[in-house]
Amino acid sequence: MSASACKPPADLTPEAGPERVSARRRPALSPSRAIDFKQCPLKYRLRAIDRIPEAPSRGAVRGTVVHAVLEDLYGLPAPDRVPERAAALIAPAWARVLAGRPEVGSLIDTDGLEQFLGEVRTLLDSYYRLEDPTRFEPESREAQVEVELGDGVVLRGFVDRIDVAPTGELRVVDYKSGRAPGLAQETKALFQLKFYALMVLRVRGILPAQLRLIYLSDEQILTYAPDEEELLRFERTLSALWEAILEAGRTGEFQPNTSWLCGYCDYKPLCPAFGGTPPPYPGWPAGVQESPEETLADAVAE
Structure with missing residues (x-):
């Protein structure tokens, strides 16, 4: 597998969990933050740079x-x-x-x-x-994973569970307490799965055999069998997204992008598209070239 285009990463093991990673924590691009920027750059800014708290649901x-x-x-x-x-x-x-x-x-x-x-x-x-949890032994649970790609993009995310079959096949599992996505949200779910698959590929040099989203509210399972060439194209997509984030960070131009999701956004009162005024731009975090990262709460609250 062509997994050499990255710098030496953290190992994807239980020992590489939050305690170990925190000693060398760096701001990084996560699935949640990447989706935020794709949906609305202003939301990304207010959440990740201004760090304006949102009301918990x-x-x-x-x-x-x-x-x-x-x-x-x-x-x-x-x-x-x-x-x-x-x-x-x-x-x-x-x-x-x-x-x-x-x-x-x-x-x-x-x-x-x-x-x-x-x-x-x-x-x-x-x-x-x-699932019957008595029938298998996961290799890791709630592991925080980080990898730096060859062009300097740092990816980080929390992986709910990793299973490894006796024959070596690897499965990544993510729990969702909500319902399975409709057509409008399937792209978001697939984006997250590709993100996890790419991290595993770059960290281990192993293409996961399966990625699985388990939706508990309506008891649905969404599975994805990644293709390496597809993941390499996705990697280039993330690099382009990263460049867009860095450019917005340099200029302070985080434009709002209106959609039906605006009705659920805590930042709507601060959005110019709805007559609001965001606070003065605090500037890109000093001394870093990456964006603020995902937290465990971000990872599990979907």
Whole structure:
């Protein structure tokens, strides 16, 4: 495989998780930030450069708890990964999420907590109808992966789960607490899968046999078998996108791009397309040539 066009990367293993990577953390391009810029450069700027906080949503918090439970579940021995154990992990996972982000507590009042945790349980029940976690051992879970491409583009992302078959085939799995995308959103889902596939190819020199998105709300699975030539074309697309981001960073010209998504954007009051005024451009982060990166919350809140 032609995977030599990159600098020595972080290994895609459990040891290369957030703790190890944080010691050499660099701003980088992630699936979420790349999609932000493609959808609306101004949204990218306000989120990634100005870092204006957005109000958390109940759905995003629910997704974060589901991810935390599944991460904990795969930390147990395979025979113990039964539905009852998963249910017992819900309350501790919620407590950790709340401790890390106390502001999300305002979304769920005390009287509604039981209902909220029940929603998490429903999504986990759906998961068990799609996969049997007692039948395989994932190689890694919630791994943060980074790779620098040959032209200097730094890619980073959180990968929910990586499975390796005894014969060596590799599968990348991403959990989604929402519904499977309609036609209008399939391109976004495919973009994310290609991003993960390219990172794996460049880090390991192995073309993943399968990438899988598991949608829990409607119990759908979207799979993608990547082609190496297609991924190399996608790599060039990311490089061109990176150049556009850098140029916008130099000039401060992050233009709004209106679409139906504007109705769901927290930054709408600051958008000139809707009569708003963004704050003064703070400038590209000093001393770096890359954009701010994805966080774990970004990765799991979809």
